[in-house]
Amino acid sequence: MSKMNMIQALNSAMDNMMERDPNVLAFGEDAGYFGGVFRVTAGLQEKYGLDRCFDAPINEAAIVAMAIGMGANGLKPVAEIQFSDYIFPAIDQIVSELSRLRYRTAGTFTAPVVIRTPSGGGIRGGQTHSMSPEAFFTQVPGLQVVMPSNPYDAKGLLIAAIESPDPIIFFEPKRLYNGPFDGGAGKALETWGKHPKGEVPDEHYTLPIGKADVVREGAAMTIVTYGTLVHVALAAAEQSGIDAEIIDLRTLVPYDIETIAASVNKTGRCIVAQEAPRTSGFGAELAAQIQEDCFYALEAPIKRVTGWDTPYPHAHEWSYFPGPQRFINAMREVLEA
Amino acid sequence: MAHSKPRFHVPAPHVRPGDTPDFSHIEIPPAGTARRPDPSIAGSETLDLALGLVRVLDHNHQAVGEWDPKLEPETLREGLRHMVLTRVYDERMQKLQRQGKMSFYMKSMGEEAVAVAAAMALDKTDMVFPSYRQQGILFARGRDIVEMMCHCISNSRDNLKGRQLPVHYTWAEGNFFSISGNLTTQFPQAVGYAMASQYKGESRITASWIGDGSTAEGDFHGAMVLASTYKAPVILNIVNNQWAISTFQGMAAGASETFALKGIGYGLASLRIDGNDFLAVYAATQWAAERARAGHGATVIESYTYRADAHSTSDDPSGYRPKGEAAAWPLGDPVERLKNHLIGLGEWDEERHVALEKELDQLVIASYKEAETYGTLHDGPLSPVQSMFEDVYAEPDWRLRRQRRDLGV
Numbered sequence: 001m002s003k004m005n006m007i008q009a010l011n012s013a014m015d016n017m018m019e020r021d022p023n024v025l026a027f028g029e030d031a032g033y034f035g036g037v038f039r040v041t042a043g044l045q046e047k048y049g050l051d052r053c054f055d056a057p058i059n060e061a062a063i064v065a066m067a068i069g070m071g072a073n074g075l076k077p078v079a080e081i082q083f084s085d086y087i088f089p090a091i092d093q094i095v096s097e098l099s100r101l102r103y104r105t106a107g108t109f110t111a112p113v114v115i116r117t118p119s120g121g122g123i124r125g126g127q128t129h130s131m132s133p134e135a136f137f138t139q140v141p142g143l144q145v146v147m148p149s150n151p152y153d154a155k156g157l158l159i160a161a162i163e164s165p166d167p168i169i170f171f172e173p174k175r176l177y178n179g180p181f182d183g184g185a186g187k188a189l190e191t192w193g194k195h196p197k198g199e200v201p202d203e204h205y206t207l208p209i210g211k212a213d214v215v216r217e218g219a220a221m222t223i224v225t226y227g228t229l230v231h232v233a234l235a236a237a238e239q240s241g242i243d244a245e246i247i248d249l250r251t252l253v254p255y256d257i258e259t260i261a262a263s264v265n266k267t268g269r270c271i272v273a274q275e276a277p278r279t280s281g282f283g284a285e286l287a288a289q290i291q292e293d294c295f296y297a298l299e300a301p302i303k304r305v306t307g308w309d310t311p312y313p314h315a316h317e318w319s320y321f322p323g324p325q326r327f328i329n330a331m332r333e334v335l336e337a
Numbered sequence: 338m339a340h341s342k343p344r345f346h347v348p349a350p351h352v353r354p355g356d357t358p359d360f361s362h363i364e365i366p367p368a369g370t371a372r373r374p375d376p377s378i379a380g381s382e383t384l385d386l387a388l389g390l391v392r393v394l395d396h397n398h399q400a401v402g403e404w405d406p407k408l409e410p411e412t413l414r415e416g417l418r419h420m421v422l423t424r425v426y427d428e429r430m431q432k433l434q435r436q437g438k439m440s441f442y443m444k445s446m447g448e449e450a451v452a453v454a455a456a457m458a459l460d461k462t463d464m465v466f467p468s469y470r471q472q473g474i475l476f477a478r479g480r481d482i483v484e485m486m487c488h489c490i491s492n493s494r495d496n497l498k499g500r501q502l503p504v505h506y507t508w509a510e511g512n513f514f515s516i517s518g519n520l521t522t523q524f525p526q527a528v529g530y531a532m533a534s535q536y537k538g539e540s541r542i543t544a545s546w547i548g549d550g551s552t553a554e555g556d557f558h559g560a561m562v563l564a565s566t567y568k569a570p571v572i573l574n575i576v577n578n579q580w581a582i583s584t585f586q587g588m589a590a591g592a593s594e595t596f597a598l599k600g601i602g603y604g605l606a607s608l609r610i611d612g613n614d615f616l617a618v619y620a621a622t623q624w625a626a627e628r629a630r631a632g633h634g635a636t637v638i639e640s641y642t643y644r645a646d647a648h649s650t651s652d653d654p655s656g657y658r659p660k661g662e663a664a665a666w667p668l669g670d671p672v673e674r675l676k677n678h679l680i681g682l683g684e685w686d687e688e689r690h691v692a693l694e695k696e697l698d699q700l701v702i703a704s705y706k707e708a709e710t711y712g713t714l715h716d717g718p719l720s721p722v723q724s725m726f727e728d729v730y731a732e733p734d735w736r737l738r739r740q741r742r743d744l745g746v
Binding site for chain 1: 464466496497498500501505507509514515517519522524525526527528529530531532533534536537543555556558559560562563566727728729730731734735736
């Protein structure tokens with residue numbers, strides 16, 4: 001067991017897997033010698049060699065296509081897309097190729113590729129380094145979509161993703177790389193050092209894909225969210241004194257409907273939250289499914305807490321970001337309804 | 338109202354429907370004149386070959402020059418058989434499509450040598466990532482015709498469970514990757530596949546095919562960069578059949594003199610070859626395979642050919658190109674040329690050829706009859722409807738289980 005931030009936990013997952021399985025390869029822009037702009041693959045080239053962890057040309061479509069070819073030929077590629085904002089040049093390879101290879105070949109070819117990519121804002125990244133594009137990928141049959149919110153989960157889920165026979169888009173909320181973030185802009189940075197989820201086993205372990213985590217039990221309402229906003233929701237419950245049950249989805253596809261429904265059936269009130277823009281966001285899917293499964297238990301309309309339907313602004317980042325006050329406002333509305 | 342003179346340049350073919358076919362602008366160097374360098378040559382030193390045209394069969398149907406692969410008559414006859422089978426099969430399948438037996442079909446008429454000769458020059462263990470017009474590879478590798486047809490009519494025996502359009506074959510046992518309808522996606526994937534073979538210490542190489550129009554895609558650039566950067570053991574074939582549906586090759590070529598020339602900028606060995614010349618395709622593939630296996634990296638091969646029929650059964654070329662172009666194509670017909678070569682060698686004759694066509698046509702007809710015993714698209718049986726929910730993931734999750742229940746299957 002070691003104290004790890006999320007970068008170290010992800011690096012440890014890669015290290016464990018590269019040690020165990022010679023078919024695990026890591027590559028991406030700046031991911032080789034330098035170890036990635038966020039250092040997730042640091043030291044892996046030195047330890048495992050140039051052909052295990054290497055730099056790729058700046059061509060996201062080619063990076064994913066290379067991973068597909070390698071995956072179809074028996075390797076387990078872990079490709080890094082430097083920022084999730086940069087994933088769009090690869091969209092055809094992901095949506096039309098990677099996701100459907102098993103299906104269109106009736107299972108005779110598969111590409112068990114993991115695409116790791118840092119996402120989300122709160123880092124003064126402006127519109128091209130802050131996006132949360134997860135919803136695009138949740139619409140694609142054949143992909144699984146994972147987003148951890150802490151170092152312990154990040155390692156267990158990344159190892160599970162690498163071991164999974166299915167292609168996985170693995171979003172890493174970059175605001176959480178170095179510490180939990182409760183949405184309080186301008187406060188001193190916290191580290192993972194004192195956080196229980198910053199205690200991470202050095203050895204191999206997995207967490208099940210498709211299983212959510214109830215990070216706070218409560219009776220007043222259910223808040224379903226993932227990534228950075230898990231910590232914001234916790235802070236909002238703390239600050240408002242409202243006894244919310246908070247569910248960290250961890251996996252968006254397939255999301256854990258059992259855990260969600262059990263909680264909403266218990267509390268009768270629900271907020272879904274995402275950092276991404278509101279319209280057609282993943283919260284909309286959650287709200288629709290919760291409404292289908294839990295309608296007669298609901299005592300109030302399901303409320304969404306989201307980013308605005310604008311690009312992610314630079315100067316007005318904190319007016320865009322759904323911070324604790326936006327959660328508290330929504331929580332009061334849901335209680336009063 | 339249209340301006341009489343366009344305000345910017347939009348390339349156009351110089352003949353259109355109603356015009357007389359005219360290929361006088363195409364320069365055809367005599368067969369046997371291209372040099373055959375050692376396959377270890379630096380890619381940048383192949384400029385003359387990227388601009389020229391490797392040809393082996395001359396106008397008298399004799400094999401000439403350094404590129405003559407000097408094949409045994411038995412091999413030539415085998416190649417002829419695969420090419421004739423490809424053509425006969427295409428012809429019959431097109432007819433069946435017209436009768437409503439298939440939703441769609443794509444012939445490869447005029448391009449049979451591009452697929453068959455390349456497949457024969459490769460090892461059967463070499464991986465191929467074709468486009469939708471290289472069905473000749475399947476025949477050359479011995480794919481069962483009934484199985485191919487069962488796929489095309491999406492019946493209960495379709496190895497793809499009715500999930501793909503006709504012609505979008507997959508044959509894992511034959512090292513034949515899945516055909517995508519999205520263009521060029523397979524090109525960079527093939528490079529990754531080739532790299533994985535190297536990683537595993539295998540001597541097998543990978544080959545991929547795209548059309549001239551597909552070179553305009555970003556994935557073309559991606560494949561070239563990957564192949565060049567990682568020196569991958571891959572053969573990147575550009576089948577320049579002059580037409581991308583209704584769009585002539587100049588729309589993708591732009592100001593580039595040839596498609597092979599594009600490879601030179603990436604430092605890749607690049608050859609432009611007579612794609613209707615079985616021996617030229619065989620020899621170029623053999624050269625590129627030797628180069629790749631010896632660790633000298635990738636080769637770009639532009640096969641210069643002509644799409645002698647429509648793009649697909651949904652296309653009518655009379656709307657965009659003159660009638661009779663295929664007959665006027667200066668590089669002739671690949672089947673006729675190989676046949677005449679064999680006749681010239683005293684290893685074949687017209688009677689045997691007619692008998693071969695008849696034999697293969699009967700084989701195709703009998704195969705279709707058998708294929709129909711496993712069902713048809715319209716009357717079934719098809720793959721069970723619940724199979725629609727299989728293979729999305731290794732195991733269906735709760736959403737697919739619920740949705741299958743919703744459909745009542």
